[in-house]
Amino acid sequence: MQSQEAAFQAKIDAGQNIEPKDWMPEKYRKTHIRQISQHAHSEIVGMLPEGNWITRAPSLRRKVALLAKVQDEAGHGLYLYSAAETLGISRDELFEQLHSGKAKYSSIFNYPTLSWADMGAIGWLVDGAAIINQVMLTRTSYGPYARAMVRICKEESFHQRQGYEIMLTLCEGTEVQKQLAQDSLNRWWWPSLMMFGPPDAVSTHTEQSMKWRIKLKSNDELRQQFVDITVPQAEILGLTIPDPDLKWNEERGHYDFGEIDWDEFWQVVKGNGPCNRERLSARNEAWDNGAWVREAAIAHADKKKSTQNV
Amino acid sequence: MNKKEWPIWEVFVRSKNGLEHRHVGSLHAADAEMAMENARDVYTRRSEGVSIWVVESKHILASNPENSGELFEPAKDKVYRHPTFYDLPEELKHM
Numbered sequence: 001m002q003s004q005e006a007a008f009q010a011k012i013d014a015g016q017n018i019e020p021k022d023w024m025p026e027k028y029r030k031t032h033i034r035q036i037s038q039h040a041h042s043e044i045v046g047m048l049p050e051g052n053w054i055t056r057a058p059s060l061r062r063k064v065a066l067l068a069k070v071q072d073e074a075g076h077g078l079y080l081y082s083a084a085e086t087l088g089i090s091r092d093e094l095f096e097q098l099h100s101g102k103a104k105y106s107s108i109f110n111y112p113t114l115s116w117a118d119m120g121a122i123g124w125l126v127d128g129a130a131i132i133n134q135v136m137l138t139r140t141s142y143g144p145y146a147r148a149m150v151r152i153c154k155e156e157s158f159h160q161r162q163g164y165e166i167m168l169t170l171c172e173g174t175e176v177q178k179q180l181a182q183d184s185l186n187r188w189w190w191p192s193l194m195m196f197g198p199p200d201a202v203s204t205h206t207e208q209s210m211k212w213r214i215k216l217k218s219n220d221e222l223r224q225q226f227v228d229i230t231v232p233q234a235e236i237l238g239l240t241i242p243d244p245d246l247k248w249n250e251e252r253g254h255y256d257f258g259e260i261d262w263d264e265f266w267q268v269v270k271g272n273g274p275c276n277r278e279r280l281s282a283r284n285e286a287w288d289n290g291a292w293v294r295e296a297a298i299a300h301a302d303k304k305k306s307t308q309n310v
Numbered sequence: 311m312n313k314k315e316w317p318i319w320e321v322f323v324r325s326k327n328g329l330e331h332r333h334v335g336s337l338h339a340a341d342a343e344m345a346m347e348n349a350r351d352v353y354t355r356r357s358e359g360v361s362i363w364v365v366e367s368k369h370i371l372a373s374n375p376e377n378s379g380e381l382f383e384p385a386k387d388k389v390y391r392h393p394t395f396y397d398l399p400e401e402l403k404h405m
Contacts, residue, residue: 022375068355075352082336085318091338092315148335155356297340298314304341 012213017143020086028212031205032142033087034103035214040080041098041105043073045279049113050122058116065162066119072159076152083144099284107265108191110273117170117177117184123163125185125192125230131156132226133196141213164233171237178238185234186242193257194265196223227255318367319345321352323359331363339364 004023011018018024047070054070057063081091097103108126113119134156138149170181197219200206209215217225227246234241245258267273316338322331334353339345345364354362373381389395398405 019375021372071351071355075355078337078352079335082318085336090315151335294316294340297344298316301341301344 009211012141012211016141017146018141019143027208028214029087031209031212031214032145033084033089036080036084036087036142036145037089037094037097038104038106040077040084040094041103042109043077043080044098045105045109045283046126047073047077048279048282049109049111049275050119052113053116053119056116057119062119062166069123069159069162072155076148076155079148079151080145083142083148086144095287099280099287101271101280104269106195107268107273108195110268110275110279111187111191112275114187115180115184117167117180118188120163120166120170120181121184121188123159123161124167124233125163125188126195127156127159127163128230129192129195129226131160132222132229136216136222139213139216167237167239171239181237182239185239189242190260190264191268193223193226193260194262196220196226198262198265199260224254227257231255316340316344319349319364320367320370321345321349322363322365323349323353324361325359327360331361334358336367342366 005025008018008022008024008028018028050066050070050073054063054066057066081094084094085091094103098105113122131153134149134153138146138153140146140149167181167184170177197203200218200220203219206215206218210218231241231246243258245256247256249256268276271277317340318336319339319342320336321334323334324331337345337348337352339348342364345366346362349362349364353359385391
């Protein structure tokens, strides 16, 4: 047992990947099921805030792009569920965990999308933050997860660019349109910073996750990377990031930024965000209303098989 | 939860003629036709392929890593199967 675990760690330290049939510590398996399924649930629930605006997109160009983006998110959810299933959990069990509220998903999707500008801010900031995390995860130790991440990263870049283009168009528009863009940035900025998770000092999973190459950078490192990349992008738009403490720190070579409201973060994680109940009930409704389709497809397949065998 | 789940299928895509099919991932579907349609939507949304194979996962026998020794070790000491094993003069060309 001891030596199996040592051999496993040596493999990871040597930069090798772990594949589904390889021996792995039970905790590695469990941590991956939790993390990959949370990631999958986030893709699936993440379709809801944007789905809200598909029918009200301001032009056909925007509408086809948003549709394609939401369809991608369904695809990303499926890649990730498949990766989780290689660890010995079934798709139905994963859905059950989401629908019962047992599993978590990214808290950002518990905020409402109040204006069209939010489609811009989500693509720019939320997908931007997700990309930073996902690029790191292409080098994660579990093979199926890393491969899913490679596919997702390839596709995700369009998401961020279409979002930024929406922001840019609004910022070059009327005063009211620019205000919509600023209002949207004001609402999405802090939740986007929270996407990287609690600060390193209190993050319970970080140390073991780094050792097993489930993570390669800490929450705070990734958050800093996001701020450094995003501030100049806001300047191009001519928008103001809603943080009076934000300023370039010459000595560190990074932007300093203000204190994040972690009480708000934990409130949303615990289910008390503005849309937690709405999101979960939408997912449950879709699952329950789709039950007859799933059953009919199985019945049809069985019937076809039995007629073939005659 | 007691309801029957759709079986898992493995998906292989040929990106262009002249190249082999490669495993790209898996999905759930009630039957082969649905697996093909879902594979089209899930794995070739951006012209990633010109041909798709789907096969129900239960039909694949995967080697067990615990047997890697007996399966793959024997090839390791057979260096004479590689061209670099043979000592030939420098001036020899086209070989």
